[in-house]
Amino acid sequence: MKFPRNLRYTEDHEWINPETGLMGITDHAQDQLGDVVYLDFSAKSNQSIAHKDVLGTIESVKTVSDIYSPISGKILDINEALAKSPELVNTDPYGAGWLYRVEIADHSELDGLMDADAYIKHTGH
Amino acid sequence: MSEQQARRTPLYEKHKAHHARIVDFAGWEMPIQYEGIVAEHNKVRQHAGLFDVSHMGRVELFGKGALTAIQHWITNDAARLSDGQSLYTPICYPSGGIVDDCLVYRLQEAHYIIVINASNRDKDFAWFQENIPAEAKADLVMKTPEDGDKWALIAIQGPQARSMLNALATTDLTPLKHNQLTTTTLAGIAECMAACTGYTGEDGFEIFVPTQKATALWDALIDKGAAPIGLGARDTLRMEMRYPLYGNDIDQTTNPIEAGLSWTVKPEKGPFLGRDAILEQIQNKPSRRLVGIQLTDRGVPRHGYKIFDADGQNEIGILTSGGFSPSLQQSIGIGYVPALPQYTKPGSSLTIDIRNKKLAAQVVKTPFYTKPNEIA
Numbered sequence: 001m002k003f004p005r006n007l008r009y010t011e012d013h014e015w016i017n018p019e020t021g022l023m024g025i026t027d028h029a030q031d032q033l034g035d036v037v038y039l040d041f042s043a044k045s046n047q048s049i050a051h052k053d054v055l056g057t058i059e060s061v062k063t064v065s066d067i068y069s070p071i072s073g074k075i076l077d078i079n080e081a082l083a084k085s086p087e088l089v090n091t092d093p094y095g096a097g098w099l100y101r102v103e104i105a106d107h108s109e110l111d112g113l114m115d116a117d118a119y120i121k122h123t124g125h
Numbered sequence: 126m127s128e129q130q131a132r133r134t135p136l137y138e139k140h141k142a143h144h145a146r147i148v149d150f151a152g153w154e155m156p157i158q159y160e161g162i163v164a165e166h167n168k169v170r171q172h173a174g175l176f177d178v179s180h181m182g183r184v185e186l187f188g189k190g191a192l193t194a195i196q197h198w199i200t201n202d203a204a205r206l207s208d209g210q211s212l213y214t215p216i217c218y219p220s221g222g223i224v225d226d227c228l229v230y231r232l233q234e235a236h237y238i239i240v241i242n243a244s245n246r247d248k249d250f251a252w253f254q255e256n257i258p259a260e261a262k263a264d265l266v267m268k269t270p271e272d273g274d275k276w277a278l279i280a281i282q283g284p285q286a287r288s289m290l291n292a293l294a295t296t297d298l299t300p301l302k303h304n305q306l307t308t309t310t311l312a313g314i315a316e317c318m319a320a321c322t323g324y325t326g327e328d329g330f331e332i333f334v335p336t337q338k339a340t341a342l343w344d345a346l347i348d349k350g351a352a353p354i355g356l357g358a359r360d361t362l363r364m365e366m367r368y369p370l371y372g373n374d375i376d377q378t379t380n381p382i383e384a385g386l387s388w389t390v391k392p393e394k395g396p397f398l399g400r401d402a403i404l405e406q407i408q409n410k411p412s413r414r415l416v417g418i419q420l421t422d423r424g425v426p427r428h429g430y431k432i433f434d435a436d437g438q439n440e441i442g443i444l445t446s447g448g449f450s451p452s453l454q455q456s457i458g459i460g461y462v463p464a465l466p467q468y469t470k471p472g473s474s475l476t477i478d479i480r481n482k483k484l485a486a487q488v489v490k491t492p493f494y495t496k497p498n499e500i501a
Contacts, residue, residue, distance in 0.1 A: 034357070035163040037449040038423055038456075057480065059425040061162045061449050062357055064480070 001027045001125055004094055008070070008110050009119035012052075015094065016070040016102070018110050023070055024098040025058065025089065028123045033060040036089040039067075039082050043100065047075045051109065055100060058089065067099060071109055077101035134179035135277045135339040143353045150356060151244035153180040158355040165358035166451040169325055173283035174354035175346050178331065179339070180243035183273025184250060190261030191237045195229060197258045198398060200381055202391040206231040211304045211320060214389050216249065217399030221380035221406060225249050226371055228322060230306060235264075238333075240278070242371045246270040256398060276318075277339030281351055282329035282362075289349040290319065290330055293342075298330070312345035314338040324359065326366035326494060365450050365494035367417055367459060373428055374415060374445040374459055383411035383461065413442065414464045417491035418475060420456035422484035425449050426477045432460050435474035437483035442468075444477065452494045458486070 003026065007015040013029035016022070030036065036058055043055040053069040079098050082088060088097040104110070114122060131154045140147065145156030156177065159165060168174050186194065195203045201214035210231055216224040225245040230238040241249045250270055257265065281290055291298045296309040298319060306320035311332065318333040334342045347353070360370070367385075369375045375384050380403060382390070392404055420426055426447035431440050447458030458477070462468040468475065471490045476483040 034158065035161055035451075038425055040424065059449070061361060061451070062157075064425065064427070 001031065002094070003027065003116040003120055003125075005116045007094065008113035008115065009122070010068065010070045010113055011122065012068040013123075014068060014070045016104075016110070016113070018104070018107065021073075021076065021102045021104055022098045023100050023102055024093055025067070026119070026123075027093050028125065029065075030090045030093045030097070033058060033065060034062045034090075036060050036086045039086055039089070039099070041078050041099070043069075043075050043078075045075055045078060049073060049075060049102070069102075070113060071102060071104050073105040074103040075100055076103050132180070134177055135336050136177040136179060136279075136343055139340055139343050140177065140353070145353070145355060148356070151180065151242075153243055155180060156353070156355040158357045159353050162355070162357035162361060163451045165352065165354045166361050168352040169283045169327060169354055169358065169362055170452055171284065173281060173285040173289055173329075173351045174325075174358070175343065175351040176280040176282065176354050176359060177277075177343075178280050179274070179277040181278055182241040182243065182246035182249065182270035183276060183278070183333070184239045184241065184253065184270055185268040185273055186237045186239070187266040188235050188264040190257075190263060190265030191235055193261035194253070194257050194265055194267075195237060195239070196394065196397060197261070198253060198256060199227075199229060200390045200397060200399065200403065201229075202394040203229050203231065203237075204394060208233050209306050211306060211322060215375070215381045215386055216252070217381065217397075217403065218377060219398055219402065220377075221382075221399045221402030222377040223371070223375045223379060223381065223384070224252050224377070226369065226375060226386075228320075230320065232306075232318075238273070240331075241270070244372055275336055276333040277336050278331060279334060279339065279342060279346070280323055280329060280331045281346055282323045282325040282327045282354075283351075284328060285350070286327065286329035289346060289351055290332075292349060293345055294319065312342050314342055317342070324368055325362040326368075326492060326496070327362075361448060361451055364446050364448060364457065364459070365452055365492065367491035367493060369415075369459075370446060379415075379461075380406055380411070382406040383413050383464070384415050411464055413461045414469050415445070415459060416462055416469050416488050417493055418444075418458045418460060418477070418486045419489045419493070420458070420477065420484060420486045422486075423456075424477075424479045424482070424484045425456050426458040426479060426484075426486070430458075431478040432462055433476045433478060433483055434468075435476060437476040440478075441475070450493060455493075457489075457493050459491075462488075
């Protein structure tokens with residue numbers, strides 16, 4: 001299982017890239033969910049969001065899970081490709097399976113998130 | 126029950142070796158998935174899959190009283206069985222509510238096995254004991270489900286299942302029809318029983334194998350190319366066929382008629398538990414029906430979600446099973462709705478409350494899934 005060093009992680013198993021503002025769910029999260037079949041993006045472009053806001057839900061064959069915002073800011077983009085290919089969340093969770101691109105309001109908020117080592121410890125990998 | 130230590134089947138170590146994700150199921154540590162639910166599902170539809178179903182209960186009955194007792198317990202007619210045949214049937218309370226659904230196997234005239242759900246082992250056995258008809262008692266020996274654990278139960282299902290099993294059998298299994306079983310030697314293991322049945326809609330067998338030899342048979346079938354399949358795919362496979370799951374689609378509050386199981390009810394065979402209540406249901410028509418639905422909006426319906434009418438104003442029922450169908454690439458569900466044509470006719474519009482959104486669905490014919498070569 002992969003946990004890239006350049007990302008920051010949340011207790012709810014989201015990741016965010018401080019450079020690009022892309023966010024998604026972690027390799028651990030996609031593995032727990034199993035086959036992702038549908039994403040319901042309730043947060044829309046230009047919407048202001050706060051840390052821990054529910055941005056939508058992920059439905060897998062097995063279960064359903066909320067998507068929480070890792071950061072406060074504004075939604076810039078939604079990954080439209082997931083409408084046709086939800087399985088990208090499983091196959092490429094840090095790449096083509098990204099969920100939202102966010103404008104980070106305050107970069108100091110990232111200090112409250114985990115780095116890869118802390119997240120690995122958190123998930124017990 | 127919950128205080129008890131979780132139980133393991135003889136194949137538990139095999140599941141660990143196949144890197145299964147293990148969950149508690151009715152007090153048993155069972156594999157929910159190995160490779161992934163969709164991949165496993167597709168293997169069963171396209172090739173062959175192997176299931177450990179040893180957690181299910183096996184109640185063995187001996188004696189001339191066996192048929193009398195079974196006829197009293199079940200709604201279907203076991204008197205129609207010949208040696209080496211089985212049938213599917215509900216077991217009902219006098220209220221018509223369902224105690225369990227099961228398979229009854231006739232091995233010989235005075236030798237039967239009833240295969241019951243894992244979650245109902247204790248309840249069913251107690252029910253049988255309490256309801257042995259007086260005239261059956263003189264010549265009846267009933268073994269416990271624990272005694273039935275002298276066999277493990279392995280299912281092999283899929284278009285390749287029969288040829289794979291046949292390659293290991295000393296008896297030709299080719300002519301065996303659905304609901305027939307035969308005693309045979311499999312992979313050098315004597316005294317196996319191969320029963321042509323299953324819970325997937327595919328051709329295949331459920332195999333009673335002596336417990337000590339279960340891992341050897343499992344390995345032999347894996348070597349033949351069968352893929353291990355967990356309970357997750359077992360559920361998606363059965364749902365596509367609209368096979369009811371006890372505890373979801375049928376239970377003590379539902380009766381066989383409203384659940385669409387009229388074909389398993391044979392009142393003409395004579396008295397049995399629940400007969401009067403079921404006859405009344407047939408006569409007065411049930412007030413609700415179990416129907417298959419397909420979501421037309423995007424989302425995934427699940428067990429316990431509420432069903433509303435087409436405009437989402439009135440709650441009319443509840444989904445008893447639901448999920449994403451890997452074969453259809455569609456969200457499907459099974460649920461109870463009022464027995465009125467505007468809710469039960471294929472094509473009827475309904476809505477499902479999915480996490481506080483009313484999403485459009487329509488009633489569809491079932492089974493949801495038809496094998497490619499069976500499409501007319």
